[in-house]
Amino acid sequence: MTTNYTLKSVLLGAALVPMASMASAEKITIAVGHQSMCTDTYTAGIVVKELGLLEKYLPTDGKYADAEYDVSWADYSSGGPITNQMLANKLNFGVMGDYPLIVNGAKFQETESLRTLYVAGTGYNLKGSGNAIVVPVDSDIYSIDQLEGKAVSTPVGSAAWGMLLKAMQDNEIPTGDYVLKNQSPAVGAANIAAGKIDAHSDFCPWSEIMEFRGTGRKIYDGSETGVPYLHGVVVREDFAVEYPEVVEAFIKAVWEAGEWIREDPMQAVTLMEGWTGVEKEVLYLYFSEGGHLTLEPSIKQEWVDALKFNHGVLVKEKAIPPLDFDAWITEDYLKAAYADLGVDYEADKAVMVDPAVANKGLPMEIWHSRDGVSSFGTMPEFLKAMAEIRATAALVNATYVYDVETGLKLFGKTAFWVKSGEEYATFLRKGEAETYASETGGTLVSFDEAIADFIAEG
Amino acid sequence: MTLFATLWADVxxxxxxxxxxxxxxxxxxxxFMMIALIVRFQTLPNYVTGYDWIGNVIWIIKSTPSWSDIPPIIWEEWLLEIGKMNYDYGTGISEWSLNVVPSRLFVLFILGAMVSLCLTLTKRDACSAGTSNKLRATTGLGAVLVAMTNATMSWVVCCATPSWVVGLAMLGLGVSTSLALETMGPILTFGGFGLLVALILYLAWRKSRTDLEPIPEPSHA
Known part of the structure; x- marks a missing residue:
């Protein structure tokens, strides 16, 4: 009887083992807030989501052996609501630009029990390209000093707003000498198209969208402020402490997203256009070789300095709470993720891409609607190819050249062209093009005129 | 004591x-806010999003370690979002929206109830027409201060954390002025409520005094 009872107990116990195992299977909810209308967040947002890169790296061994993951993504048009959702613990991760990142860290540190950690970057532009001031395409404004007495709109609180304040200060235009208006990107872009506002300052990729659609023209690029423009990933500290390997998995996914884009930028932006609705030709300006964005998640000292500078602006203008940067920023997860990937973190961290240097000598490009992107080492080759394409009435999606001054990649159609003898040079701003023309005895020509030179030769 | 008894009786x-x-x-x-938005932007709303407010509040209480952190987080929880989505760019971007926030509804409910009490007390107060108008104006000022700081319209959808001054900026107030006013939100709210509370107490005091005063006997009786 006793033996029978013992046997029953053993059998019952054996039968219950898998059930006990099932009962202990933990469901880990991972909610990410990202922004599909902000290009610099894509490597931690839309690309990771659509390619399933987070799922690829999520841990499945050790304490995660029985884990069930519930991954969800929420798309926002700005960083502010992401922070609110993170405070409410409806999001674990947030991907946003520098200014909202700072607000995120400061708002969390203002609470008694909640904190976020800044665990990785997504990409950067060393000099601040991505933010820009745009005027209506037919405007007679060509430089920032002409904005005195004009109405300038910007999404207040954004990186573009911070850039605008600094740009005006650098150019000694006091706040009282221009009318600052608060406008969202969509409203600002619509007003630029309708000529209802003198200028609009915005962040990536809105300026380029306006240029590509032929409604706006850049008069000031963020690179002139010299303050790096960067985006990054924040995670709730309680989540990071409980699931450090998940945070590492997220960073691995960010790293791979960057590699995927670098491998074939044309294919990447074509897919991204489908995911985000932003024109692929605009995205190519950011993600191609020589583009505005360097995709790399390391946290450099220069980024910390830039964030501290931005925090100072926010404290002065918006009275946001203090932020303990040492407690907020950590490289621990990055280092662990890189080590797992077998990639040298310190080597990545040491590299700083300056477009003015890195883009020297890069070829001009034509995106043919049928044949894809072709590269041309010299300007005559590029213009000749354009002339030939026009002769066949074939469609060109976009053309890309570089600003002589800053190395910034530009649309051929929006650049200022200078012809000096048989040489051609391209500029972002009219003033610099004129200076160059007077120095070299050249003349300002339009893109069409430059192409026409080669049609005549043919 | 008589003052509070009078007030309690009125309530x-x-x-x-x-x-x-x-x-x-x-x-x-x-x-009113919705009409203001429609008039300001000359467009009708084209999307409505509902939120599980109760579920979210429960989740916030469960997952926030400190009790003192819970109220300000719940304070920002939305019930409904009605706005205009612009599909010209990307997959759509919210140009403007009205956010129905239960915490603000509660504040507005309290405000409405207090204004009602003020007006009732003013009506019963046997004072001159001039004084009556002043009392009504004070009620109005208190109500405006509280209502203004509880506007939940959103327009700047980029990066700036939504705040009550967004509504003011959207309705034409300068950015610099709006930002300067932002930190004054709680002070203005408390100021408005303070004004109403003071007014209610004053009116109740006047009423209690009138009740206590003996009715003079007619001299010719």
Whole structure:
């Protein structure tokens, strides 16, 4: 009887083992807030989501052996609501630009029990390209000093707003000498198209969208402020402490997203256009070789300095709470993720891409609607190819050249062209093009005129 | 003591009316904000999003370690979002929206109820027409201060954390002025409520004094 009872107990116990195992299977909810209308967040947002890169790296061994993951993504048009959702613990991760990142860290540190950690970057532009001031395409404004007495709109609180304040200060235009208006990107872009506002300052990729659609023209690029423009990933500290390997998995996914884009930028932006609705030709300006964005998640000292500078602006203008940067920023997860990937973190961290240097000598490009992107080492080759394409009435999606001054990649159609003898040079701003023309005895020509030179030769 | 007894008697006598006026005020304020948005932007809303407010509140309480952190987080929880989505760019971007936030509805409800009580007391107060107008104006000022700081319209959808001054900026107030006012939100709210509370106490005091004063006997009797 006793033996029978013992046997029953053993059998019952054996039968219950898998059930006990099932009962202990933990469901880990991972909610990410990202922004599909902000290009610099894509490597931690839309690309990771659509390619399933987070799922690829999520841990499945050790304490995660029985884990069930519930991954969800929420798309926002700005960083502010992401922070609110993170405070409410409806999001674990947030991907946003520098200014909202700072607000995120400061708002969390203002609470008694909640904190976020800044665990990785997504990409950067060393000099601040991505933010820009745009005027209506037919405007007679060509430089920032002409904005005195004009109405300038910007999404207040954004990186573009911070850039605008600094740009005006650098150019000694006091706040009282221009009318600052608060406008969202969509409203600002619509007003630029309708000529209802003198200028609009915005962040990536809105300026380029306006240029590509032929409604706006850049008069000031963020690179002139010299303050790096960067985006990054924040995670709730309680989540990071409980699931450090998940945070590492997220960073691995960010790293791979960057590699995927670098491998074939044309294919990447074509897919991204489908995911985000932003024109692929605009995205190519950011993600191609020589583009505005360097995709790399390391946290450099220069980024910390830039964030501290931005925090100072926010404290002065918006009275946001203090932020303990040492407690907020950590490289621990990055280092662990890189080590797992077998990639040298310190080597990545040491590299700083300056477009003015890195883009020297890069070829001009034509995106043919049928044949894809072709590269041309010299300007005559590029213009000749354009002339030939026009002769066949074939469609060109976009053309890309570089600003002589800053190395910034530009649309051929929006650049200022200078012809000096048989040489051609391209500029972002009219003033610099004129200076160059007077120095070299050249003349300002339009893109069409430059192409026409080669049609005549043919 | 007589003052509070008088006040209590008035509240007890008019509580149904106060509740009704509080509800109507909170709802009318949402309608007013929506009309303001439509007039300002000359477009009708094209999307509505509902949020599981109760579920979210429960989740916030469960997952926030410190009790002191819970109220400010719940304070920002939305119930409804009605706005205009612009599909010209990307997959759509919210140009403007009205956010129905239960915490603000509650504040507006309290405000409506207090205004109702103030007006009832003013009506019963046997003072001159000039004084009556001053009392009504004070009630209005208190109400405006509280209502203004509880506007939940959103327009700047980029990076700036939504705040009450967004509504003001959207309706034409300069950015610099809006930002300067931002930190004054709680002060203005408390100021508005303070004004109303003081007014209610003053009116109740006047009433209690009138009640206590003996009715003079007619001299010719």
């Amino acid at each position: 007890r006598g008019t509580w149904k009316q106060m509740v009704l006026h509080g509800l109507i005020f909170a709802l009318l304020f949402q309608v």
